[in-house]
Amino acid sequence: MLGLIVMAAMALALAVGFFCSNEAAGYGPNVHYFADKGFFFDESSTVSGKGEVSIKGSFHDRAVDSKGWMKGYGSINLESLRNMTKVGREVDFIQKADLVFTGGQLKNSKSTRMPLFEKGIGASVSERFNLSHVDKSESNIIRSANRFNNTMHYDTALAFEGLWNIKNMRGWSINMNKSEQIYSGSFQTQKKIEFDDSASK
Numbered sequence: 001m002l003g004l005i006v007m008a009a010m011a012l013a014l015a016v017g018f019f020c021s022n023e024a025a026g027y028g029p030n031v032h033y034f035a036d037k038g039f040f041f042d043e044s045s046t047v048s049g050k051g052e053v054s055i056k057g058s059f060h061d062r063a064v065d066s067k068g069w070m071k072g073y074g075s076i077n078l079e080s081l082r083n084m085t086k087v088g089r090e091v092d093f094i095q096k097a098d099l100v101f102t103g104g105q106l107k108n109s110k111s112t113r114m115p116l117f118e119k120g121i122g123a124s125v126s127e128r129f130n131l132s133h134v135d136k137s138e139s140n141i142i143r144s145a146n147r148f149n150n151t152m153h154y155d156t157a158l159a160f161e162g163l164w165n166i167k168n169m170r171g172w173s174i175n176m177n178k179s180e181q182i183y184s185g186s187f188q189t190q191k192k193i194e195f196d197d198s199a200s201k
Contacts, residue, residue, distance in 0.1 A: 038087035043080075050075040053106070059084075063091040063144035065113040074104020074132075093142040101134050105162075112140055112152070114195065119147045121171045123195040125154045131162035154193040161186045168193050 053076060056069035064084070077100040085092045095112070111126035125140070136158035144150045158164070163184045170177040183189065 038085070040083070040085050042083040044082075045078070045080050048077045050103070061086065061091060061093075063089075063114065063116050063150070064093045064142050065115060066093075066095065066111070068108065068110025070106065070108040070110075072101070072104055072106035074101055074106060076101050076106075089144075089146055091142070091144045093140075093144075095140040097136075097138050099134060099136045099138075101131065104132070106131050106134065112142070112154070114142055114144065114150050114152055116144055116147045117150045117152075117195060118170070118197045121176070123150075123152060123168070123170050125152070125168045125193055126166070128165045129160070129163060131160050131164065133162070134158055134160040136160070149198050150195070151198065152193070152195040154191070156192075157190045159188040164189075166191060168195075170195065 052071075052073050054071045058067035059065075059082075060067075061084070078097065080095075080097040082095045084094075107130045109126075109128045111124055113122060113124040115122050117123040136156065138156040138158075139153075140155075141153045142151070154168075156166075163182070164187070165180070165182045167178065167180040169179075181191075
């Protein structure tokens with residue numbers, strides 16, 4: 001019984017720290033507004049334990065859209081950091097996570113989008129996995145000034161057993177650029193993705 005209570009508390013902490021639902025225009029304990037129509041949001045979390053995990057949430061702004069879920073059962077160690085600074089139309093969004101999971105099964109689906117990229121064509125990076133083991137380090141940085149000055153840097157390194165699928169897209173239709181990789185088995189991999197439209201003014 002005590003184990004279930006501890007895991008319920010841990011699942012709640014994970015939900016708050018990793019995929020916390022937050023509307024950028026809303027108020028919250030981690031949102032601080034500036035006098036010149038801007039705000040700063042910051043959140044970090046550390047969780048360690050064993051049991052059931054169920055997390056989902058989203059973060060939305062005119063320049064950034066991030067959403068996802070993760071669920072499973074096993075032993076998990078997670079450290080996460082996320083912050084966003086917005087002044088006028090300029091946005092800096094940083095998301096980092098270190099995840100170690102063993103002894104069960106863990107599934108996820110998540111995506112990060114830049115809606116303003118290339119004057120509204122848009123760009124995105126999405127990931128899905130179904131894993132029995134993973135040791136993963138990831139960082140995602142988005143900077144947006146306007147409809148023709150946007151960058152995204154996505155960097156991940158992981159060792160895993162199971163299924164891992166990562167995809168990046170420029171644009172939202174099938175005629176735009178797309179890259180997808182799917183791995184099923186036992187792998188070690190590194191992946192870097194960069195979008196930059198600042199040269200297309």
